[in-house]
Amino acid sequence: MPRRRPGHVRAQISRQQARDVKPVIDGLSSRALSENVRLERTRNYLQPGDVHAAVRLWRDYVHRPERELWHDDERGNVHWYCCGNPLRARALLHTLVQAMSKQTARELRQIISRSDAVWNQPSPPYEGS
Numbered sequence: 596m597p598r599r600r601p602g603h604v605r606a607q608i609s610r611q612q613a614r615d616v617k618p619v620i621d622g623l624s625s626r627a628l629s630e631n632v633r634l635e636r637t638r639n640y641l642q643p644g645d646v647h648a649a650v651r652l653w654r655d656y657v658h659r660p661e662r663e664l665w666h667d668d669e670r671g672n673v674h675w676y677c678c679g680n681p682l683r684a685r686a687l688l689h690t691l692v693q694a695m696s697k698q699t700a701r702e703l704r705q706i707i708s709r710s711d712a713v714w715n716q717p718s719p720p721y722e723g724s
Contacts, residue, residue, distance in 0.1 A: 618647035649684035656681035
């Protein structure tokens with residue numbers, strides 16, 4: 596029986612691992628992550644990786660400096676067309692929480708609430724001269 600070359604074996608392993616890689620959301624259990632994957636497969640408004648992308652987009656948006664958020668509010672942000680709208684991502688997260696089981700929804704709500712707490716912080720007083 597002919598032997599397979601080591602390069603072919605390594606190439607096959609890397610392709611299999613690349614397919615099986617799932618985005619991980621810090622703070623979610625493996626059970627919650629598997630439910631996210633199930634929702635992404637069964638809901639027609641979701642694509643694989645949408646939950647992770649929505650959490651990341653909302654978290655990154657609320658941590659931006661206040662002056663950038665103010666410009667987005669005044670003029671809109673043209674980059675949202677290509678990179679995703681964080682306000683729509685937050686709405687998607689709200690929809691997902693309602694579609695999940697109670698325990699998984701609680702875990703995701705806890706992660707979302709950390710970003711929401713940053714979003715709802717009062718701005719520091721203006722120290723003008």
